[in-house]
Every structure is written in structure tokens, then in C-alpha cells.
Amino acid sequence: CPRPGLEGPHVDTRPRGGARGTVSSAMDNQQVDLKRFDVHGDVRRFPKGFFEVVHIGGLSIGRATYDPGWRWSEHVGPSVGATRCPVEHIGFVLTGAAAVAFDDGHVVTLRAGELFHIPPVPHDSWVVGDEPYVSLHLLGASHYATADAPSTDDRDAHCFVCGWANSKSLGVAFERDAHGGSRARYVARSEHNGWPGLLHGGVLFALLDDAAGWAARFTGRPCVTSRASIRFRQPVATESALSIGAAVRPRGRVLSARATASRVDDGSLVAELDALLFPRPS
Numbered sequence: 001c002p003r004p005g006l007e008g009p010h011v012d013t014r015p016r017g018g019a020r021g022t023v024s025s026a027m028d029n030q031q032v033d034l035k036r037f038d039v040h041g042d043v044r045r046f047p048k049g050f051f052e053v054v055h056i057g058g059l060s061i062g063r064a065t066y067d068p069g070w071r072w073s074e075h076v077g078p079s080v081g082a083t084r085c086p087v088e089h090i091g092f093v094l095t096g097a098a099a100v101a102f103d104d105g106h107v108v109t110l111r112a113g114e115l116f117h118i119p120p121v122p123h124d125s126w127v128v129g130d131e132p133y134v135s136l137h138l139l140g141a142s143h144y145a146t147a148d149a150p151s152t153d154d155r156d157a158h159c160f161v162c163g164w165a166n167s168k169s170l171g172v173a174f175e176r177d178a179h180g181g182s183r184a185r186y187v188a189r190s191e192h193n194g195w196p197g198l199l200h201g202g203v204l205f206a207l208l209d210d211a212a213g214w215a216a217r218f219t220g221r222p223c224v225t226s227r228a229s230i231r232f233r234q235p236v237a238t239e240s241a242l243s244i245g246a247a248v249r250p251r252g253r254v255l256s257a258r259a260t261a262s263r264v265d266d267g268s269l270v271a272e273l274d275a276l277l278f279p280r281p282s
Helices: 201-218
Strands: 010-012 021-024 031-034 042-046 049-056 059-066 089-095 097-102 107-111 115-118 123-128 133-139 182-187 223-232 241-251 254-263 269-279
Touching: 097 133, 182 201, 201 223, 201 241, 201 254, 201 269, 223 254, 241 269
Parallel strands: none
Antiparallel strands: 010 042, 021 031, 042 049, 049 059, 059 133, 089 115, 089 133, 097 107, 097 123, 182 241, 223 269, 241 254, 254 269
């Protein structure tokens, strides 16, 4: 929670101009959602900058705009009670440059035209030069500049599914969804095949089991799986993009969980997992 006497970032959800919204086709019953940061975005304001978030297609996309002189530890950290940003980021720099600094002394500069991935390791950041910095954020936007960012103390850096320090990890990053559960995206890779061209069922089980674990963690109750059952609905071809999600509910001292995997392109269900979770041993 924010420290006493410090207000959190102001969130402004008022429309700021014309909006197109959803465009539907009567012929094929398909619809395309069109949104703009300056119309549909939630705005988190802080000194020398602001961060806009738009929710679309099940994702939270962010746009950061920082003035020269902006620094995370000075202009964002006090409002969320932290000295370092713990959020994992994947994004693209539109204009300007910014430095990312880790406590071991490692500093990297992000420049216009570059894609970046910053692991969930505590880090500071600041604008470099006299030009405003603007970047898009494809991962981590929902937690950025908020007091509910996942604690890096709760992360297992070497987890097979989500570990950022594990070179063999599936590389999946979970975030809290609008209902307090977990969500993530995963693209099936050839090195995770069972039969040629098809995702191994064990990998799909691991994804859903981890989704259930993250849903429990987002409720403040880290757990381990006691038992789980999975039902596979259809095979998953290599290069298919999947939407992974899970939710939990209390059942006495334990939690019951339901996790699902669906195809991103057509929304069809691929697999569903039901699990019983026990509190993680301290």
C-alpha cells in the first residue's frame, strides 16, 4: 500500500474526444474493436509524466510519456511506496531515450525504434537527454505505477513456466485480470512438440497449473497443487497463440481453481483444468 501521507497516481477515465468504439459487419458478424489512448485510456499521472492504459482484446496496452528529468524512483516510487519498479515490461520505444538501472550496477539505455524486455527484477529508470520519452508497453501495463504490482519476493526466477532467469523456461508472464484471476499469452513452439507439429500435452498441463498458482498468488494466498485433472478439447498446432487464464475460490482452508486455454484466433477452447490448491509451506 502507499505510505501514509502519499497519494497514489490519479486515474482519469473521462473521455477526451470523439470515439469510434466497436465496428461490426452485418455480413459476416465479425467485429473489430478500435480504441485510442487519448479517448479510452485510463491515465496514471505523476510529476513529469503520465502513463495511459487501454484494455482491448483481453490485453492491457500502455503508453508511457515522460518529460526530461523524469526518474521512476523520484517521481513514481513515492506514490506506490517503493524505491524500485518490480514490474516486468515488454515494449517499444517511439521517441526519446531512457535508462534502466539494476541494483548490481548494470545500466541499459532504451532508444527510439528498439523493442525491449525488462525482467521482473527491481530496477530504476530515467529519461536520457532533452527529448521527451514515449514508449508502448505490451506487458506489465496493468500493474505499472500502482501499489498492487506483484512482489518480486514471491517470484521464482527459475520456474519452468514463468522463470525469467531460466533459459529453458516457457517464458510466460502472468498478470492479474479484471476479476482478480490470472491471464497470459503463449505461442506454441516447435521445441515443445509431442507429435510433430503438435504441442505436447504436458506443456499445456504445466501452463494451466501455473495459471492456477498465479491466480492464487494474486489473492495473497500462494499455494501448491494437491490434485488436478485436465481435459484436452483439441490438439494445438505449432505457432498457435493461446490465451491462458485461471480463477480461484475459497473452499475452507484450501482453494479450488479452474484454468482454461483458448485459441486467440477464434476463441475456441483447447483445454481446461480443475485443481485443488493447498497453502504453500513456509
